[in-house]
Amino acid sequence: MTPLLELDHLTTRYVSARGARVVEAVSDISFRLEAGETLGIVGESGSGKTTLALSIMRLLPPAARIASGAVRFEGEDLVTKSDREMRRLRGKRIAMILQDPMASLNPLFTVGDQVAESLRVHEGASRRTAWSRARELLTAVKIPAPEARVREYPHQLSGGMRQRIVGAIAISCEPRLLIADEPTTSLDVTIQAQYLNLLRELQREHGLALIFITHNLGIVARMCDRVAVMYAGRLVEIGPVRRIFDSPAHPYTRALLESIPRLADSRARLTAIDGQPPDLAALPTGCAFHPRCPKVEDRCRREVPTDVTVAEDHRARCWLAAR
């Protein structure tokens, strides 16, 4: 069976104005996502996780190009599609939720207009049908008094409610895949919990596949079936969430898991990762993590690790895992 989404050796590069500097923000990434599945993509700032999402959506800024590889969605390669075909797909088959809801909503239009817009564009719904659908969608994302809220403007709503509106727009055309890029970073803890529960419910009801881009392993633990860890543009490890949390194969994944404080923690000290994440324009030779790796060997400094299958559905790019 074809997976819903399949990335095949995808590489995306940013090129400076005169081509003097080339930065590979997404480097040779492959993975599959089945219908209804939730994949978490974790990484620090500059690890390429957002560029990866924008590559899938084909919403890259002008300086960025998909250099090679394929993004197959329902069997069709999105990389070779025309802009027109992509416009028909975006918002309809693949939707996206961004970090800052105020930046995603137009302050000059009412909530109802904005929720109804994609229905009118993609499904040719009349104004009346689209608006009544909009009211239903606001109910679906648990906004109290939807009748009144459709006529309000984004500034009249709280941050949590705005993010719900963005969620309503995202699911309005019943997409198969929803990409959420740090959707709860700007929300308070209890509002975040409400929103994550809502996404879960929507996913179950609509059979959505979800890609969750985050730097927060707690969100991954709570929401995802599988997790992909990115470092310096590469996918360094991917596998089922439980397996990765219990027996991570890559030293970076292990270090990340050990560096996070836990609520009922009795550890006297956190295990910190030395050094800084690398600059993509000046990557270390060999494995990009080697200057910070506690288990570094000679080979790591010279050769880029290959993608190794550690166990069923669990891959890592590390010379140690290769043995």
Added chain:
Amino acid sequence: MTLLEVDNLVKHFPVKGGLFGGGGVVRAVDGVSFRIEPGHTVGVVGESGCGKTTTAKVVLGLEAPTSGTLRFEGADLQTLDAAGRRRYRRSVQAVFQDPFASLNPRMRVGAIITEPLVVHEQLGRGQVREHGLRLLDLVGLPERSIDLFPHEFSGGQRQRIAIARALALEPKLIVLDEPVSALDVSIRAQILNLLRDLQARLGLAYLFITHDLAAVAYMSHTVAVMYLGKLVEFGPARAVATEPQHPYTRALFAAALPSHPDERREDVPLAGEVPSPLAPPPGCRFHTRCSAVMERCSREEPPLVHTDGRLVACHLYSPTPGAGPWQPQRAALGSLTSPSFTTGGNP
């Protein structure tokens, strides 16, 4: 001696009426009391608008309190003379969230971290540089950093510079306002560990303000939970984090993200959002969202009472209804913050 004693602190911000009238008072902090002992960390948690940053600003002297008293080493700040105020400002320093905004991009690191020394002390150039190098060593930065500019450093290193500056005057208390929230995940542990090492080495006290519940549990001896300008729970960090008592604290910690996929938390439903501090609900301010709400909650404001080794402001734990005006806060706080209590935790 108690380092800092905050007693019944109130900070209201008047709001001017707009074009269409309105106006009123934002009750940012509304009667908060707590103590910080030397060498200890008090963590303050709560959601946006709970008053935690305002509390920090008042402690730093950046905002004047509307009412209430702050006592530093026993002396009421309002009665201090100019020299006393100056000593207080030396003793209390701050590290803020964003190390990109808190460091002057046109000053060299050496000048940034020794500026407090130059302002407060008469030192020769050589002495200042020597101090600068010692500060850099203290926060784990190489000597050559002294001649570089902030843009030559990463976020984590910049936060080290900000910490070095805060240490310059050998303060007794440092206010940490979200010190790791702007940093990359792999860097946060470095900074949290550094802060704890410095505390052990220099006997610093911290007022640690954050919304990261796990970080507060890791860093603090005592945790204060705030909601809409009020203290709702105050007690030993481990006890508050693992067995929260106030319904709001329970909901807050239940909403914290798990550290493992198999970790299950108690499901505490929390409906709706935080009401406006312009018009906080009467009675208990949390009653509009509370799952255990009772009839009296909307009428009577619950006092902070001593229960299960901590202070909780909730009618579930308060003595018989209508027992007259409530007084025991000072006494309860006193027994709570006795040395045996505050040194009990092992963060």
